[in-house]
Amino acid sequence: MSDTAIGSIPAASGVSNGSAKLSNGSAKSPHRGSIQSVDRALSLLESLAEAGGEASLTDLSRRTHLNVSTCHHLLSTLVNWGYVAKVPGRRSYALGARVLYLGHACLRQVDLPRRAQAHIDRINQVTGESVHVAVLQADNIITLVKREARHAVRVDSGMLGRNDAPHATATGKAMIAWVPEDQIRRMLPDGLKRFTDKTIVDFDTLIEELRHVRRNGFAMDREEFQPGVICVGAAIRDHAGAVVGAISASTPTMRATEEHLDLMRREVIAATKAMSAELGEPGSLQPIAAVE
The missing domain is CATH 1.10.10.10 (Winged helix-like DNA-binding domain superfamily/Winged helix DNA-binding domain)
Structure with missing residues (x-):
């Protein structure tokens, strides 16, 4: 693909x-x-x-x-x-x-699509699932790259460009977990939009969810953006420790066994840690924290 x-x-x-x-x-x-x-x-x-x-x-x-x-x-x-x-x-x-x-000057700053290519290939090959690379631009989540799943049954991986659901997607939560609360509120001026019956729509609940993301080192979207789709995402950091992007993998619920989700989590975190190390993040190869 x-x-x-x-x-x-x-x-x-x-x-x-x-x-x-x-x-x-x-x-x-x-x-x-x-x-x-x-x-x-x-x-x-x-x-x-x-x-x-x-x-x-x-x-x-x-x-x-x-x-x-x-x-x-x-x-x-x-x-x-x-x-x-x-x-x-x-x-x-x-x-x-x-x-x-x-646009080209912006992408050259970290050149995420090129740097992420090998990592996207590995996640896609090992898990067989759809993979996304996104960045946080001002107050917007922007999807730069997507790779479709290898399976005949695959999720609708969405479109490239601006994403208005940072609170409901794995890439979004992986990045905004490190953003100050007032900026998160500014990113969501109309409140937390509901996409499914599992979308987090209470701000205090979202803040608590983001605390877990920071502690665990990855974010989950359990049918919060699309029914029947579960995603795992983690942030990419640069030499200053700033979040410059995120990678996620998505699977339909029919394949979302705990074993498969654990595989997706390991591959996504390994990829983001490797990319963070390439970008010079201090301590980017530290062990993954235990899941809360």
Whole structure:
């Protein structure tokens, strides 16, 4: 099976009266001290990404909840900087080459997809299950790489790009376990969205769950994001000890015996510890803590 990787990273959508809008239309308050024109320009870039990389002026106005004149002026500035381009022969705009430059510069910082390749291959071969690599970008979980399972019966491993369920996925919990509580609340401005009847929707319960993640060195998603799917994830750290990403493996419940889950856990933790060691994390090869 071939990997799929992402090179440019979409995030949250639009802005109205200085407030960013999530893709479901709900308002997201800007950070204190934010500049409205910058919020709006970034909103246009993200809306272009969500539209598939190209959109008309009127479509962007609708998506961002900004008037056409404001959109036109902001787009003109973004065109001058190379982050947006006018599409020849069509009255529309597209993401510019400068966006690729930023995306590539970001990925080069740790080059996780390339570094993770051998580890993804091993987890996939040993467990036979789907494997994901994700990163924490600002307040968003971004899936960069996925490898499909080798089994005929496999889980729906989801799409590349932004994930709005950090509290309900193994990669999400593996990373936000090390994030301050106020930042977690900011990442989830509308509360803990329920995806299944097993999703954690109480913030105090989530914080306790994340305490176990920190203690045990791995996170579990037991049908919290998708019914019938169980995932194991662990964080990757750099030379400063900061979390730079996570790896997870997913299996359908029909194969989720304790023995198989233990195998997945061992392989995922071994991979993240090896990657952390490659990135220079101090003490990254310490023994795994006992599971609570």
